[in-house]
Amino acid sequence: MITTFRKFFQSKLGIAFTLAFLGLIAIAFASADVSGNNPLGAISSGDKIAVVGDEKVEAAELDRAARNALEQMRQNNPTLSMPAFVEQGGLEQVVDTLLDRVAISEFGKKYGIRASDNLINSQIRLIPAFRGPDGNFSEQMYRDAISRQGLSEAQVRDDLGNGLIAQQVVQPAGLGASMPDKISARYAALFKERRKGSIALLESDAYAPAGAPTDKQLAAYYSANRGDYIRPERRVIRYATFGEEAVGTIAAPTDAEIAARYKQDASRYAAKEERTLTQLVVPTQASADSIRQRVLAGASLEAVAREAGLATAVIGPIAKGTYSSQTSAAVADAAFSAAQGQVAAVARSGLGFHVVRVDAIDKQAGQTLDQARSAIAAQLTDEKRRLAFNELAADIEDRFGSGESLIDVARELKVEVKTTKPLTAAGVVYGTDGETAPQELAPALATAFQMEEEEPQLAEAVPGVTFMLFEASQITPSAAAPLTEIREQVVADWRRAEGAKQAKLAAGRVIERVEGGETLAAAVAAERRALPPVDFIDTTREDLARSQRVPAPLALFFSMAQGTQKQLEGPRNIGWFVLDLDSIEAGTLAADDPLLGEAKRQFAQTLVQEYEEQFQNAIRADVTVERNQSAIDALKRSLAGDSQP
The missing domain is CATH 3.10.50.40 (Chitinase A; domain 3)
Structure with a gap:
């Protein structure tokens, strides 16, 4: 029901935006170290991708927004690549969201709505990424964070200001929204409604052609569905671990050192x-x-x-x-x-x-120097070993910074260099059925997928105990698999797609038979194909509401009229569903049923969204939006790794 406004706040791909309240830049900080310095390829960072009212939206802003959106999605899907994100329509969604937010901001400015410096300051202080160890706002953390993003303070403040204006403009549109009790009661009674009927699935495989496609047919199908065959980025990681043993023999503490420590900690050894x-x-x-x-x-x-x-x-x-x-x-x-x-x-x-x-x-009782000597000696020896260990780690970092290789450093340390199989960012060995990366590599895996190839680094594997040298020795970018490598899979998918076309025709025939008086089961049997048995449905909306995820056929089943039939395409060419609704029994609701209150709350939320959607439509009509589609397309090609014009 609510589509336009939800697009404004939420991507169809599941991107967790709340652009109107904190803005794109705030979300970038929330998603941690997202680099804002990536090249834009053939398009200049200063090129305009749109003009919204009097505001120019540059390619750099869209590039940054797209990369931050990808990072948000990677929190749930670590292997998602930018080419896959673009192929699935992610960039178009980011463009719509970005321009809508700028339009709302321009609308607010046009009618005198502003975000003061103090209001922007308060929002900056609320962003968790800018808080220090004590939980309070840290000026240094703030400077470091925006520097890592490649942003200026003016950009941050402008973006947050736009978001605050959007908040002031949009939120009031839905204030006080309420649905009359009679309508709420009618809606709540629907939860008690019972529906009976049947659902059949005409599987694509049952109608798929037996023969192979021609090379031309297969190439055309592959080209049209390249997004389905994008492989995640893979990396081969070389690494070696070492502990305190790498520092060799530590000199024993002298009597003078032991005596000095005893004096320093006199209160510890006193009675x-x-x-x-x-x-x-x-x-x-x-x-x-x-x-x-x-x-x-x-x-x-x-x-x-x-x-x-x-x-x-x-x-x-x-x-x-x-x-x-x-x-x-x-x-x-x-x-x-x-x-x-x-x-x-x-x-x-x-x-x-x-x-x-x-x-x-x-x-x-207290301890004399002689009584405490062995414990102090052990303590001092441990401290010396840790100090030498840390100095060794600092020396290794300096050597890496000077260009020395991981192999050379590992050889000097006399530690074994291990090489992983190709891994995805999720820590899974590519091409296997769930085989994972070595557990000891886990602390460095995320960094290994952000670093440049052949750029060795040092990290703590077990804090204070073990260090790890590691580097990405081989990087295979995310891209669609070549047709020659996945021909059998593409042929199978082509057959299923062709079968889906025939299953759609079959669904039409089945519906004609049901309309002619046959039962759905009989109409499906007349197809004379090996098809799954018909499912008979007898359930209520209340039963449906208990499910965390309602299947699409059941959702359609509860939106049909009694005595009608519908057909519905299944996901990923699985086939076509045919639904036959036999009867609807109206539900009844007691005056004190808690569903009444819940229905009223849900309707209030829906009304808020509807009012905000209509207000957003009015803003679009009031603020002129001119897109530079060629610049958007150029950035899209750059992000997807396609240099062709």
Whole structure:
């Protein structure tokens, strides 16, 4: 029902845009390190792909939007390539979405709607990619992020400003939308509606020609369906791992180093005493003394506190210094002077007067230098090994930066270089039935699919334990498989496609027989083909609503009139469905049925979308949009890897 406005916010390919609220650039940051510096091929980055009102939309902006859209889709489909994205209509969707958003922004500006600097600043601070480790906005993170995107601050602010204007323009169109109760009740009753009938599938394979196509027929079919045969990008990864053993023998700590560390950590080796305390804090000394005397006489501190309408608190185990900082020196002195099980003398802190019972005492003897020597020596040796390990890693990065090869570095480290089979970005060995990349390669796989060929890098395989050298030694770009390599598959697909054409004709014949009085089962049997048995349907809309995904034939079945027949093409040339609806039993709904409230909410959402769609149509009529189709086509060819004009 809602198509135009949904196109504005969401691609048919499932691209997770919310362009009107944060804009393309914000989404680019949300999708992480998407490069904005990719070449545009034959088209200049300054070429216009459209003029919307007074706003020029340049090819660079569309290029960036397309690449960010692809990155969004790769979150669910890591192997999706740009050629496949373009082939499936992704670029056209991005163009429509981009121009619609600019049109809304121009419409807003035309009628005096603006996004102030402060409003844009607040939106920038809300973007997670710009937050530092403390969760707050970081100016440095912001600068680094837009730099990685190849963007200027002006571009970021302009794009966010346009998105904020779009938000102010579009959202009010649907405010307060509500459907009358009678219409909502009528709609809700449909969920109780029961339908009976039958559905048949006339499979394409049953009607497919037995003979092979001519070379001309096969070439034409392959050319028209190249998008179905695009292979994902494959990479062969070379890698080697090494641990701390690569640094060799570490010199033992000297006596002077051990003594210095012992002195540095003197508090660690000193004798310690920690106590577990139960305390009660009261406002006056008289009250505290009275409570203490009752406890000394045998009463429970907790019971006395409850009688007074107060509560005790258990503290610890805690050291004297820490307890002193939480209370006062006087309170800590009293608590750490009393014996275990005793109530300390009353003392005062800024909170009041403390009545403290000593529940437990844990005394730990200190260690002399000789007693701590072996532990300190082991600690220092481990630190030296880690330091040498990190220095080795830094040296390797410098050598890679100077052009030294992975093979040479691995040879010096005396570690084995391993080579994977061709892998996809999903970590699957290409051409196998689920074989995956070595598990040890997992931390570096994503980076390996972003790096240039023969560009070795260093990464931590197991943080603090193991490093990995790796590079993409062979890159096979995503492209349609040559017909010569997949001829048998294409022939099979051609047969199925031809069979689908005949299955469509057969569906027409079956419907004619049903209209003539035959049952659907009898009409299908008359085809004298090996076809699946007819499915008999007896279900309600409510049953259908419980399904996470409603099959297309059932969706059509619930939109037909009683006593009618329909035919529906199946996906990917599987065949044609024939539907026969025998009867419809109207549903009834109780006055207090929760479906009524749910229907009203759904209708309100639908009305909002309808109002916004109509408003969007009005904006398109008000703001002139002139497309430069030749520039769009040139960018499309560039993104698809096709240099032909």
